[in-house]
Amino acid sequence: MINVIVVGNGMVGYKFCEKFISKSGQENYQITVFGEEPRRAYDRVHLSEYFAGKTADDLSMSTANWYEENNIILNTSELITDINREQKTIHTHLEKTYEYDYLVLATGSAAFVPPIDGVEKEGVFVYRTIEDLDAIMTYAKKIKANGATEAAVLGGGLLGLEAAKAVRDLDLNAHVVEFAPRLMPRQLDQGASDMLQSKIEELNIGIHLNKATQFIDGEDSIKGMMFANDELLKVDMLVISAGIKPRDELGRVSGLEVGVRGGIVVNNKMQTSDPNIFAIGEVALYNQMIYGLVAPGYEMADVAAEQILKGDKTMRETIDMSTQLKLIGVEVASFGDPFIENENVTAIVYENKFSGIYKRINVTKDGKTLLGGILVGDSSDYNGLFQIYANAMALPANPEDLILGSRGGESSTLGSASDLPDTAVICSCENVTKGAICCSILDGTANTFGDVVKLTKATSGCGGCKPMVADLVKAAQKSIGKEVKESICEHFNYTRQELFDLVKINKYTNYYEVIDHHGNGDGCEICKPVVASIFSSIYNDTANKHVTTQDTNDRYLANIQRNGTYSVVPRIAGGEITPEKLIVIGEVAKQFDLYTKITGAQRVDLFGAQLDDLPKIWKILIDNGFESGHAYGKSLRAVKSCVGNTWCRYGMDDSTTFAIELENRYRGIRSPHKLKGGVSACIRECAEARGKDFGVIAVEGGWNLYICGNGGANPKHAVLLAEQINKETVFKYMDRFLMYYIRTAGPLVRTSTWLEKLDGGLDYLKEVIIHDRIGICETLEAEMEKLVGTFECEWKQVLEKPRLMKRFSHFVNSDEKDDNIEYVPLRDQKMPRPW
Amino acid sequence: MEGLLNQYETVNLSDVKVWFKAGDIKDFPSNRGGCIKYKNKQIAVFNFERRNEWYACQNACPHKMEMVLSRGMTGSTDGIPKIACPMHKKTFSLVDGSNLNGDDFKIATYPVKVEGNEVFVGFLE
Numbered sequence: 025m026i027n028v029i030v031v032g033n034g035m036v037g038y039k040f041c042e043k044f045i046s047k048s049g050q051e052n053y054q055i056t057v058f059g060e061e062p063r064r065a066y067d068r069v070h071l072s073e074y075f076a077g078k079t080a081d082d083l084s085m086s087t088a089n090w091y092e093e094n095n096i097i098l099n100t101s102e103l104i105t106d107i108n109r110e111q112k113t114i115h116t117h118l119e120k121t122y123e124y125d126y127l128v129l130a131t132g133s134a135a136f137v138p139p140i141d142g143v144e145k146e147g148v149f150v151y152r153t154i155e156d157l158d159a160i161m162t163y164a165k166k167i168k169a170n171g172a173t174e175a176a177v178l179g180g181g182l183l184g185l186e187a188a189k190a191v192r193d194l195d196l197n198a199h200v201v202e203f204a205p206r207l208m209p210r211q212l213d214q215g216a217s218d219m220l221q222s223k224i225e226e227l228n229i230g231i232h233l234n235k236a237t238q239f240i241d242g243e244d245s246i247k248g249m250m251f252a253n254d255e256l257l258k259v260d261m262l263v264i265s266a267g268i269k270p271r272d273e274l275g276r277v278s279g280l281e282v283g284v285r286g287g288i289v290v291n292n293k294m295q296t297s298d299p300n301i302f303a304i305g306e307v308a309l310y311n312q313m314i315y316g317l318v319a320p321g322y323e324m325a326d327v328a329a330e331q332i333l334k335g336d337k338t339m340r341e342t343i344d345m346s347t348q349l350k351l352i353g354v355e356v357a358s359f360g361d362p363f364i365e366n367e368n369v370t371a372i373v374y375e376n377k378f379s380g381i382y383k384r385i386n387v388t389k390d391g392k393t394l395l396g397g398i399l400v401g402d403s404s405d406y407n408g409l410f411q412i413y414a415n416a417m418a419l420p421a422n423p424e425d426l427i428l429g430s431r432g433g434e435s436s437t438l439g440s441a442s443d444l445p446d447t448a449v450i451c452s453c454e455n456v457t458k459g460a461i462c463c464s465i466l467d468g469t470a471n472t473f474g475d476v477v478k479l480t481k482a483t484s485g486c487g488g489c490k491p492m493v494a495d496l497v498k499a500a501q502k503s504i505g506k507e508v509k510e511s512i513c514e515h516f517n518y519t520r521q522e523l524f525d526l527v528k529i530n531k532y533t534n535y536y537e538v539i540d541h542h543g544n545g546d547g548c549e550i551c552k553p554v555v556a557s558i559f560s561s562i563y564n565d566t567a568n569k570h571v572t573t574q575d576t577n578d579r580y581l582a583n584i585q586r587n588g589t590y591s592v593v594p595r596i597a598g599g600e601i602t603p604e605k606l607i608v609i610g611e612v613a614k615q616f617d618l619y620t621k622i623t624g625a626q627r628v629d630l631f632g633a634q635l636d637d638l639p640k641i642w643k644i645l646i647d648n649g650f651e652s653g654h655a656y657g658k659s660l661r662a663v664k665s666c667v668g669n670t671w672c673r674y675g676m677d678d679s680t681t682f683a684i685e686l687e688n689r690y691r692g693i694r695s696p697h698k699l700k701g702g703v704s705a706c707i708r709e710c711a712e713a714r715g716k717d718f719g720v721i722a723v724e725g726g727w728n729l730y731i732c733g734n735g736g737a738n739p740k741h742a743v744l745l746a747e748q749i750n751k752e753t754v755f756k757y758m759d760r761f762l763m764y765y766i767r768t769a770g771p772l773v774r775t776s777t778w779l780e781k782l783d784g785g786l787d788y789l790k791e792v793i794i795h796d797r798i799g800i801c802e803t804l805e806a807e808m809e810k811l812v813g814t815f816e817c818e819w820k821q822v823l824e825k826p827r828l829m830k831r832f833s834h835f836v837n838s839d840e841k842d843d844n845i846e847y848v849p850l851r852d853q854k855m856p857r858p859w
Numbered sequence: 860m861e862g863l864l865n866q867y868e869t870v871n872l873s874d875v876k877v878w879f880k881a882g883d884i885k886d887f888p889s890n891r892g893g894c895i896k897y898k899n900k901q902i903a904v905f906n907f908e909r910r911n912e913w914y915a916c917q918n919a920c921p922h923k924m925e926m927v928l929s930r931g932m933t934g935s936t937d938g939i940p941k942i943a944c945p946m947h948k949k950t951f952s953l954v955d956g957s958n959l960n961g962d963d964f965k966i967a968t969y970p971v972k973v974e975g976n977e978v979f980v981g982f983l984e
Contacts, residue, residue, distance in 0.1 A: 514936070536909065546909050548934030549943035549950070572890045576930045576945035584945055588925035834926075836886045836893035836904070844863070844901070844919070844926045859923050 360396025453485020
């Protein structure tokens with residue numbers, strides 16, 4: 025039997041036991057644990073929750089019989105006083121002696137108390153153990169009864185701010201006193217600290233920076249703190265949280281090597297200068313550093329356990345000090361090197377004082393690598409940023425998108441958890457990789473999020489990785505065909521695809537039929553347009569048929585703009601237009617005093633049309649051969665083209681004709697999101713076809729077809745679906761691709777996101793729409809054929825049917841126009857008055 | 860802008876002094892809104908046919924002060940009848956005007972009564 029003695033029963037000591045028994049099979053080992061505190065190991069990270077009502081049991085790391093069940097002897101309230109390294113024994117304050125083969129020192133650290141005159145006075149506490157907290161609570165109660173109200177915390181670091189919250193929870197006015205010029209000086213820069221300070225001050229917690237405390241005022245008990253500038257802060261209680269001091273006494277008395285400023289020196293195997301003695305956690309001095317975070321402590325525990333069991337795992341050279349937490353209700357995170365500044369690094373900073381958000385990322389000058397960053401006020405991007413940093417992943421073309429995020433309301437630029445490599449560590453507290461999380465689902469050892477947590481321990485540390493783990497579990501479940509509900513809103517417990525099938529099979533033609541049979545309530549602005557879009561996709565109904573359930577753009581067949589007026593975009597397929605038609609547009613614009621602009625999609629947009637002018641404008645346009653350009657619809661907007669070989673000396677084929685054909689074929693078809701296309705006649709790519717949902721580029725011997733790209737907030741290059749195919753084949757694949765997308769995408773999901781989420785990705789898509797693997801190509805083509813032949817111009821319909829015109833007036837009871845609309849001049853035209 | 864918003868104050872049924880005839884039932888599309896002009900006010904009137912209820916509120920969305928609420932979509936959240944602004948999708952309770960997205964912006968609501976085929980909106984003056 026080999027004796028392993030663990031000195032210290034904190035989080036890291038406990039983790040060592042857990043790791044050890046999971047690796048050893050235990051038969052040949054006897055683990056004995058000594059703890060000086062009276063209770064089982066507890067979660068010190070969440071200590072302040074003790075003030076918020078959690079009990080010592082709630083915070084406990086294990087159940088009461090865990091040690092017994094695992095054949096571990098736990099001796100609490102017993103302090104080790106000496107080690108005899110020659111005889112391999114330890115001695116306790118109860119004068120007992122125990123033999124060891126391996127000794128693991130996990131004695132942690134104690135609160136560092138700076139040498140200030142008067143710290144021994146009554147009312148001065150440290151913030152470290154449940155006993156400390158009990159003492160603070162008792163004292164607070166006592167002084168409050170005497171009318172005292174003020175308490176200070178010395179130290180503006182992580183724990184100090186936690187302590188300040190605790191003090192506030194005790195109904196005392198809290199002050200934070202910090203020696204450095206900013207809060208959390210090891211994690212935050214000045215800007216981030218300023219933001220955090222103003223957020224904390226909003227909670228009536230006083231912040232005193234740049235304050236060197238000279239002495240503690242008061243007779244026997246504390247009455248105040250005297251600072252170096254002779255300023256006196258009157259307080260009745262002080263909690264010291266100014267850092268930690270490794271508990272290395274045992275190392276010192278037994279002659280182990282210790283650091284100049286404390287800590288037992290260890291190598292990358294966690295061995296001390298005595299190879300049979302290991303040190304882990306906050307007592308261990310590794311790479312000349314004490315790591316006061318739980319994640320490195322856990323990793324050290326893992327390494328020591330492996331080493332004792334003759335494994336070869338060693339500690340990493342660089343230890344990540346990234347942290348994410350919620351301090352007093354304020355989200356704070358820092359990762360990588362938060363401060364780095366030199367000529368090769370650019371710091372990108374976003375600061376919004378109004379909403380209290382500060383974000384900084386440090387990126388290499390070439391924009392390729394993320395080195396670190398800071399988030400205050402909103403740390404929702406932390407997991408994504410941390411993964412990009414930790415896995416050295418490629419950054420988007422504009423790295424600032426990483427913190428400015430979804431400016432166009434599109435999905436995050438951080439991509440999805442599914443993009444990460446299997447080796448990416450998702451839960452750094454427990455060192456759980458993406459591979460481990462997904463595997464447990466894929467091989468059936470876990471079925472739910474809860475199972476995964478139980479099995480891998482992911483999320484059980486700080487919990488910051490929860491959303492990411494949830495995403496991965498969902499993705500893994502999906503990939504093995506498990507149902508993951510993504511219902512569209514509170515009124516329907518169905519996905520868009522399910523609703524699509526329900527409508528098709530039951531032949532519903534009216535929104536209220538659908539909600540009465542399959543939904544509940546009255547519907548809303550989310551589900552109504554979804555169902556309307558489904559009707560259009562199945563029956564090619566124009567928006568005129570479902571006015572009630574269309575949002576404003578489809579209801580009025582124009583795009584609502586900033587001042588509530590609308591803009592008008594006639595179709596100019598492929599960007600080709602006659603001079604006569606250009607003149608008509610110009611004349612309409614003049615007559616109705618509209619602002620005109622050439623759009624990015626080679627069309628002309630006419631802005632500032634009032635509701636009742638819309639039919640008048642369209643009357644003229646339609647009389648002159650124009651039709652609706654569907655700029656307002658979730659439908660095909662435009663197919664951009666270059667000039668092509670008709671005029672261009674480089675052109676390899678006739679891109680303009682092709683673009684016009686594509687645009688006319690798919691015009692008016694409603695889809696989950698807007699669609700754009702492009703056709704270029706050579707690889708110079710003047711039509712930017714690969715930034716579109718579909719793009720066609722002429723090459724030697726035919727056309728290359730690209731799909732699922734887009735511009736917008738999260739630009740994506742389209743990917744190659746097929747090479748050197750003829751026009752006919754392009755149409756065939758396009759029919760299948762578009763119909764498959766229309767049938768299966770979620771509401772407002774663009775083709776790029778749809779492809780990202782498609783199980784099997786591009787390869788699977790190719791199988792389905794090129795090789796007809798699941799035998800649906802004929803159906804897709806037939807469904808598309810039905811839509812293609814039935815296009816009707818919605819504006820023409822309106823003008824032909826006077827009853828449809830009724831909706832285009834501002835007032836029900838008056839012919840007047842909306843008199844609220846004001847314009848200001850802009851470069852010989854006009855724009856809405858500023859908001 | 861504030862002046863514009865100050866014109867609109869919720870009127871309780873018990874305080875109505877003037878019942879203004881807004882139009883006939885057929886003037887208002889079902890399950891949608893229509894805007895009426897009363898003195899210098901723009902009021903959105905909703906024929907919530909699905910619930911057999913009528914509502915009225917200011918036409919200005921308090922977020923950006925545009926006269927657009929009558930062009931929004933009606934619906935419900937947890938059973939509360941609501942209107943979604945077509946500009947930025949802020950949603951307001953048609954019962955008490957509160958913002959269902961939790962922001963501060965509120966809208967003023969007005970009582971509606973239907974007598975025979977005629978629709979009336981209640982005002983203080």
